[in-house]
Amino acid sequence: MNAMMQTAASVSVRDLSLNFGAVQVLKSLDLDVGEGEFVVLLGPSGCGKSTLLNCIAGLLDISAGRVFIKGRNVTWDEPAHRGIGMVFQSYALYPQMSVEKNLSFGLRVAGLPKQEIDKRIARAAEVLQIEPLLKRKPAALSGGQRQRVAIGRALVRDVDVFLFDEPLSNLDAKLRSELRVEIKLLHRRLKNTMIYVTHDQIEAMTLADRIAVMKGGVIQQFDAPQVIYNRPVNRFVAGFLGSPGMNFLEGRLEQEGGAWRFAADALSIPLATYEFEAAPRPGPASFGIRPEHVGLNSGAGWPFSVSATVEVVEPMGSDTLVWLKLAGQNFSVRVTSERAPATGETVTIGLDPMRASLFAEAGNRL
Amino acid sequence: MSTATLASPVAAAAAPGPGGPQGPKPQRRFSRRNLFVYGTLSVVAVYYLLPLYVMVVTSLKGMPEIRMGNIFSPPMEITFEPWVKAWATACTGLNCDGLSRGFWNSVRITVPSVVLSIAIASVNGYALANWRFKGAETFFAILIVGAFIPYQVMLYPIVIILREIGLYGSLTGLVLVHSIFGMPILTLLFRNYFASMPEELFKAARVDGAGFWGIYFRIMLPMSLPIFVVAVIIQITGIWNDFLFGVVYTRPDTYPMTVQLNNIVNSVQGVKEYNVNMAATLITGLVPLAVYFVSGKLFVRGIAAGAVKG
Numbered sequence: 001m002n003a004m005m006q007t008a009a010s011v012s013v014r015d016l017s018l019n020f021g022a023v024q025v026l027k028s029l030d031l032d033v034g035e036g037e038f039v040v041l042l043g044p045s046g047c048g049k050s051t052l053l054n055c056i057a058g059l060l061d062i063s064a065g066r067v068f069i070k071g072r073n074v075t076w077d078e079p080a081h082r083g084i085g086m087v088f089q090s091y092a093l094y095p096q097m098s099v100e101k102n103l104s105f106g107l108r109v110a111g112l113p114k115q116e117i118d119k120r121i122a123r124a125a126e127v128l129q130i131e132p133l134l135k136r137k138p139a140a141l142s143g144g145q146r147q148r149v150a151i152g153r154a155l156v157r158d159v160d161v162f163l164f165d166e167p168l169s170n171l172d173a174k175l176r177s178e179l180r181v182e183i184k185l186l187h188r189r190l191k192n193t194m195i196y197v198t199h200d201q202i203e204a205m206t207l208a209d210r211i212a213v214m215k216g217g218v219i220q221q222f223d224a225p226q227v228i229y230n231r232p233v234n235r236f237v238a239g240f241l242g243s244p245g246m247n248f249l250e251g252r253l254e255q256e257g258g259a260w261r262f263a264a265d266a267l268s269i270p271l272a273t274y275e276f277e278a279a280p281r282p283g284p285a286s287f288g289i290r291p292e293h294v295g296l297n298s299g300a301g302w303p304f305s306v307s308a309t310v311e312v313v314e315p316m317g318s319d320t321l322v323w324l325k326l327a328g329q330n331f332s333v334r335v336t337s338e339r340a341p342a343t344g345e346t347v348t349i350g351l352d353p354m355r356a357s358l359f360a361e362a363g364n365r366l
Numbered sequence: 367m368s369t370a371t372l373a374s375p376v377a378a379a380a381a382p383g384p385g386g387p388q389g390p391k392p393q394r395r396f397s398r399r400n401l402f403v404y405g406t407l408s409v410v411a412v413y414y415l416l417p418l419y420v421m422v423v424t425s426l427k428g429m430p431e432i433r434m435g436n437i438f439s440p441p442m443e444i445t446f447e448p449w450v451k452a453w454a455t456a457c458t459g460l461n462c463d464g465l466s467r468g469f470w471n472s473v474r475i476t477v478p479s480v481v482l483s484i485a486i487a488s489v490n491g492y493a494l495a496n497w498r499f500k501g502a503e504t505f506f507a508i509l510i511v512g513a514f515i516p517y518q519v520m521l522y523p524i525v526i527i528l529r530e531i532g533l534y535g536s537l538t539g540l541v542l543v544h545s546i547f548g549m550p551i552l553t554l555l556f557r558n559y560f561a562s563m564p565e566e567l568f569k570a571a572r573v574d575g576a577g578f579w580g581i582y583f584r585i586m587l588p589m590s591l592p593i594f595v596v597a598v599i600i601q602i603t604g605i606w607n608d609f610l611f612g613v614v615y616t617r618p619d620t621y622p623m624t625v626q627l628n629n630i631v632n633s634v635q636g637v638k639e640y641n642v643n644m645a646a647t648l649i650t651g652l653v654p655l656a657v658y659f660v661s662g663k664l665f666v667r668g669i670a671a672g673a674v675k676g
Contacts, residue, residue, distance in 0.1 A: 059573070078572070079572045079573045080572065080574065080576075081575075084573065086569070086573045088569065090566045092566035092567045092570035093570075094567065094571075096588040096589060105574050105584075106575050106576075109574055109576050109580060153574070
């Protein structure tokens with residue numbers, strides 16, 4: 001009936017709800033993932049992102065709504081018949097089987113001819129460079145190798161859609177960044193649709209074509225990483241993305257002779273360069289700006305500047321985070337380490353409201 | 367490297383001089399703690415082993431030697447006659463073919479009961495742990511309650527049920543009873559074991575297209591050897607040692623070994639042949655004992671099994 005909507009999308013979720021008893025875990029979700037797109041579901045633990053992935057995979061029975069994969073209604077289909085492959089956080093390799101048997105298990109269950117199975121395993125092993133490991137048991141593999149085999153198990157199934165459930169969370173930081181790049185290369189090479197669940201914003205930012213930020217079983221914003229980073233739709237998204245996090249100044253929105261200003265204590269920031277999304281109204285609001293979008297002792301040319309005293313300096317290697325107080329509220333500025341001031345020094349802060357995000361009291365973007 | 371460290375002024379100030387304690391802390395062999403621990407262990411060991419020693423020794427003596435009354439002294443003349451008699455010619459009632467009849471009856475009761483109860487209970491546990499069907503919690507609660515009802519309450523109702531279905535007095539009937547009574551504890555055992563396995567393994571198998579039986583036989587079974595060993599041990603010892611059900615639900619010619627042993631030892635006529643009684647008791651206890659020795663290591667591993675890593 002809405003065939004038009006389904007042709008472009010590889011995975012579509014319509015009005016999907018999931019209740020565990022009285023608890024509503026997913027609330028009438030809609031999600032459309034395009035053909036060959038890499039979508040990341042991002043959110044804090046308990047936001048329902050893994051649950052949503054499990055619903056798409058068919059591992060959880062949904063309470064309401066429909067799931068389409070490749071335009072086919074798969075709402076009542078078994079996981080194996082949905083045309084998906086899945087990679088889990090704990091790898092979930094069958095411990096008693098060799099790598100080869102792990103890879104071929106699904107194909108053997110499906111009753112594929114031996115020749116075809118061998119061909120697919122050879123291809124997957126070549127893509128993932130796990131050929132020397134085929135005869136080993138999972139216990140004899142390192143974490144990174146295990147995860148590669150787990151990806152291989154999804155690969156041999158020759159499916160349209162790959163589902164990743166926090167695949168890198170069990171690995172150490174170094175391996176994680178290596179495999180992150182590998183997954184990105186894999187996506188470029190295979191061009192499959194991929195849906196990837198993570199709570200790691202760096203994984204989300206680096207991998208995704210589009211990110212769906214979730215909270216409380218609801219998708220807050222679904223857009224390209226840069227848009228989500230620069231123009232978050234609400235205060236939750238603004239605060240969740242970015243590390244170190246966005247600065248928020250609590251204050252009021254005021255109008256002075258047709259021009260809008262943001263006022264907090266003695267501070268009064270002119271908002272001439274700010275693009276309002278919704279019609280502004282005088283009242284309480286918060287002014288959010290990322291630490292790297294603030295100038296420190298960087299001369300004139302800022303629409304607004306103010307001086308402040310440095311309270312804490314946190315060197316982070318490539319950058320240094322400078323903490324100070326603005327209108328009595330904590331405020332951080334990110335500078336390159338060479339330009340870092342000393343504690344107690346008085347510095348000039350430069351702000352451009354164009355790069356800021358204003359939020360109403362309810363949290364929505366203004 | 368180390369000299370460089372020592373040369374630096376900070377290190378030199380804190381540098382430890384020679385002498386003083388070094389290496390592992392020496393252990394005193396006869397500390398009060400050691401004496402207490404080993405003393406207690408020895409006393410308990412003697413307490414349990416002494417009766418066994420007396421039994422073995424007595425079973426290897428002739429009756430004249432037993433009458434001399436030195437129950438702790440080793441046999442002066444070792445004889446295996448009592449063992450042969452206990453096995454082959456001791457009389458219970460009118461039958462004089464020893465324990466051998468009871469032994470084979472017990473085997474015919476234990477083997478099918480163990481296989482049947484474990485086969486059903488493991489599937490039960492698997493279904494309860496992994497396929498959360500509607501009413502699973504209620505079903506499990508009812509099953510567990512069953513484990514707490516004393517057997518005595520059910521003895522007579524089961525007699526009637528077996529009579530009505532025509533199985534009273536037969537080995538099949540007893541096998542059925544043993545299988546059913548093993549169900550609560552075995553199901554609990556298997557459910558907890560399967561529940562401790564990573565859930566993602568089960569999910570991965572579903573994505574791979576394996577169904578209820580496929581996952582059970584190809585994924586779960588190969589990973590659960592330890593818990594099967596535990597179940598086998600619990601069932602073999604429990605069923606082999608059972609007396610109550612055996613005496614209630616079978617006839618004299620189908621009595622299990624325990625009942626027959628009782629009839630030999632407690633016979634009121636004739637001379638009390640202590641050596642035969644001891645040999646008969648030892649023979650009866652050999653099967654559970656052998657099971658423990660063969661699978662002791664696996665038993666401990668199964669009991670301790672919590673995490674199965676892939």
